Amino acid sequence: MTSDIPALRAALHALWADDDAAARQAFQTCFAADCAFYFSHPANVPGDAWADVYRPLRAALPHARRRDEIFITGANRRAVGGQWIAAFTHYVGTFTAPLWGIAPSNRLAFLRSGEFYRVEGAQIVEARIILDLPDLMRQAGRDPFGGLLGTEMLFPGPATHDGILPPGDGTASLDLIEAMLGDLHVYDPKTGTSKGQTGEGGYWADDMLWYGPGGIGSNHRWDGFVKDHRAPFLAAFPDRKGGNHYARIGQGNYAAISGWPSMTMTHRGPYLGVEPTGKDLTLRVMDFYRCDGGQIAENWVMLDYMDLFQQMGVDLIARSNGPAHPVSSD
Numbered sequence: 001m002t003s004d005i006p007a008l009r010a011a012l013h014a015l016w017a018d019d020d021a022a023a024r025q026a027f028q029t030c031f032a033a034d035c036a037f038y039f040s041h042p043a044n045v046p047g048d049a050w051a052d053v054y055r056p057l058r059a060a061l062p063h064a065r066r067r068d069e070i071f072i073t074g075a076n077r078r079a080v081g082g083q084w085i086a087a088f089t090h091y092v093g094t095f096t097a098p099l100w101g102i103a104p105s106n107r108l109a110f111l112r113s114g115e116f117y118r119v120e121g122a123q124i125v126e127a128r129i130i131l132d133l134p135d136l137m138r139q140a141g142r143d144p145f146g147g148l149l150g151t152e153m154l155f156p157g158p159a160t161h162d163g164i165l166p167p168g169d170g171t172a173s174l175d176l177i178e179a180m181l182g183d184l185h186v187y188d189p190k191t192g193t194s195k196g197q198t199g200e201g202g203y204w205a206d207d208m209l210w211y212g213p214g215g216i217g218s219n220h221r222w223d224g225f226v227k228d229h230r231a232p233f234l235a236a237f238p239d240r241k242g243g244n245h246y247a248r249i250g251q252g253n254y255a256a257i258s259g260w261p262s263m264t265m266t267h268r269g270p271y272l273g274v275e276p277t278g279k280d281l282t283l284r285v286m287d288f289y290r291c292d293g294g295q296i297a298e299n300w301v302m303l304d305y306m307d308l309f310q311q312m313g314v315d316l317i318a319r320s321n322g323p324a325h326p327v328s329s330d
Helices: 002-014 021-029 048-060 133-139 171-182 221-236 305-312 316-320
Strands: 031-039 065-075 083-094 108-120 122-130 204-211 218-220 247-251 254-266 281-292 297-303
Touching: 002 021, 002 065, 002 083, 002 108, 021 031, 021 048, 021 122, 031 048, 065 247, 065 254, 083 247, 083 281, 108 133, 108 204, 108 254, 108 281, 122 281, 133 305, 133 316, 171 247, 171 254, 171 281, 171 297, 218 221, 281 305, 305 316
Parallel strands: 031 122, 204 297
Antiparallel strands: 065 083, 083 108, 108 122, 204 218, 247 254, 254 281, 281 297
């Protein structure tokens, strides 16, 4: 099975070939005819993934290229089972045409994508993909949130530059992540801390880097993570419950997990400009981790905030295209 993975990765890159026929052939090579596709909002569960998702993406970002930062494979520890691929990548090109109603910038864009693929018989039979569309809007000068909690930045690749099919089975990396998750869900409401996360023997390295999606931004060290993400998130969703994952895999110093949805919660406090609605919400999540010396050094996070805010009654695309964000004529 693992011998098929590099060929599948090459075919995923070929989805962005300039020639439409070559790209369509790559699509048929990658994905089984009955592949089950699940995308972040607004694509969600498309009737025709090529026509409804890949063709619009290619039209919006012509001549774009796929730029993988993390690409790992492994056996799934969850009950779903199977061999999975987990990838964090960018689609890099000039944003020249509307995408699902998002107005283009006519400028270079790095569209973040988190991807989990279940593989059988050298093809992908299940695909779950989160596109960071709020960050695409921000790059186009029309941030639907009016600013990030943390630092806005292009997600870097791993500091060690070794995230593509690294050597090793990933058992120790995934063990570390599962232990961390086991303690993370219980927290002190006053400090936002959880057992065993930091300090001597903690799960997270002192100089950890946490890369958050559009609306949140990125931060440095545990204090930065709490200030920019954990504290405001828990204030808004104090009863959140996570860990409902369909996939957990590891390879080498890397691990990746995803839930669809992973979290359930109630909107009880203001969050990113939206007053509490009291609604019960769910959140689709993907996390990619690099471990070093028995601690977590870096964490890349993809959240389907398009879907989350839709549940709150907020259309982020309409907000970004509103009068506060005039469309450039460049």
